Ligand SMILES: [Zn+2]
Ligand SMILES: [Zn+2]
């Protein structure tokens with residue numbers, strides 16, 4: 001693997017914009033004396049910052065080609081990341097770099113005021129030390145009273161389960177409850193875990209399973225139909241008026257084979273459940289749209305696929 005030892009430091013210096021000191025990408029503009037400037041800075045200055053000469057209406061194509069093929073260090077190089085990338089791969093890598101400083105999850109996921117920032121591998125230690133009283137320990141099963149669920153527009157619970165840190169997050173928007181479990185780890189690490197949300201009342205039970213998300217993913221992107229579990233808020237409220245002790249159970253577990261689960265989930269999304277399973281209450285899928293809770297009738301309850 002190429003590392004920062006293989007970087008052409010002199011070339012990288014030449015690719016730095018003299019104004020903002022960022023690496024210049026296309027289009028790179030030339031001044032009449034041959035100095036370069038990046039497109040962002042070009043629009044903000046009237047004369048060349050190096051020689052005060054005027055800019056020419058031409059691009060430095062040769063340097064643009066070099067910038068395109070050059071290898072760049074990760075922006076967290078000083079933090080310890082030694083990998084090098086093309087510009088496109090660098091941007092992709094930095095979104096999940098393990099050396100990137102991350103916000104405290106209580107600030108990121110529930111708008112708290114903790115100013116801690118640190119690398120991903122230190123998040124769990126920080127939460128245990130500084131947010132211990134806001135954190136639950138569990139064997140992997142966690143019960144949420146649905147009354148709480150509906151009273152709060154946005155809710156986050158940190159929970160240590162199976163030796164890992166997870167965040168149970170739900171949000172009510174556009175009449176739906178969006179529900180997801182985040183793992184305080186990389187995307188690959190998160191995909192080793194699934195969560196099952198079960199809602200029980202009398203003899204009825206609905207269950208849904210989905211793969212955990214990574215804490216590095218953006219919350220608004222995850223809390224979308226098709227990405228997370230979605231319940232119709234009105235239907236949940238109807239349940240609440242009949243039963244005050246309605247609770248939902250969240251079970252986090254390590255998946256023995258997440259690739260099989262993923263292909264099954266995809267199959268369910270495309271086909272709906274097979275005919276023999278139409279009357280079952282289990283839904284093994286991250287749902288595309290709201291799941292209607294079954295009516296409180298003596299019939300076996302059915303989850304309507306959207
Ligand atoms: Zn610049
Ligand atoms: Zn110049």
Ligand SMILES: [Zn+2]
Nearest residue numbers: 074076081097
């Ligand atoms: Zn990095």
Ligand SMILES: [Zn+2]
Nearest residue numbers: 104106114116
């Ligand atoms: Zn914190």
